[in-house]
Amino acid sequence: MLGIGKLSAATGTKVPTIRYYEEIGLLPEPERTSGNQRRYAPAQVDRLRFIRHCRDLGFPLADIRALLDLGDDPDRSCESADTIARHQLAEVERRLASLASLRQELCRMIDQCAGGTVADCRVIETLADHANCISDRHGHPDRRDASGRPRAPDTTGSTAA
Amino acid sequence: MLGIGKLSAATGTKVPTIRYYEEIGLLPEPERTSGNQRRYAPAQVDRLRFIRHCRDLGFPLADIRALLDLGDDPDRSCESADTIARHQLAEVERRLASLASLRQELCRMIDQCAGGTVADCRVIETLADHANCISDRHGHPDRRDASGRPRAPDTTGSTAA
């Protein structure tokens, strides 16, 4: 039986995130101490690790939920799990292709920047004119928002390129 | 002078998105008809195209705002624009590398799925055990949330792999 802090440390999940997962029903409500603090059984460590690993792989929580449901019933066919994984793979490949084209365009833009004033800057100019694009639509990497890509530690602090 | 619907059609931007951009100050408040409807000058088409193109390239709105500010002052050095573009490129490359590793792991998982029951399913098992990972952390593609990847049309409808 471990407290939320230990669970957090054991899985690399932030404490508020654990509570959030509980709130949305991904983690079961744990036992509580007489003082109302959460105490987790070791099995919850595995469950949370599973969730985090899936998140690292880019699975949305809805899919993880489906996977967890599957896991609760070991005699079922694993067809669904396979399907989910294949979808995720397709998604990843789509994003890879899209990013590759973005990379090309960004490189081209940067290469052409002579470093003068904004008036002659190729970066600005290129961005201003979609007609110059290599691909006309950049492939629309994904449509699921606010996620879809592996979540991250938030320690970077960068404004993000 | 065109209405919001025409601007929408001319730029491939949804109408509510245009209003949203106005709300957050990316687009200036346009003139209005006596009946309170927005009428846009042709210059706004270009500005909105610029914004959309940047979004397609994965730039967050904050960066686009910076770029637009630069563009408003053509005599300034384009150093900042260059820096922003380089950051964005670095970001894209980081995500590319990360996705490549995800792809590998997903492929491996799927290849090993023999199609039996969940109990023997390699997909479930692999997901359950982070220790089997190829990379231990999958590279943490990015930390800026709820965006950071090119937005998309939302027409896919897929639950997203």
Add this chain to the structure above:
DNA sequence: GATGGGATCTCTAGTAACTAGAGCTTCAAG
């Protein structure tokens, strides 16, 4: 000039997956 229906208006709320902070209580080490 009337009319009708598509386009627009504002406003609120919802999405995904968290994160941050306030203000208070509990636990455990010394």
Add this chain to the structure above:
DNA sequence: CTTGAAGCTCTAGTTACTAGAGATCCCATC
């Protein structure tokens, strides 16, 4: 027994939009 770290709940904010309700407007046709 004290004290400070860790935990509690609750609200609100983040990003970039999207959806819907209910009212109004514009313009093309008759």
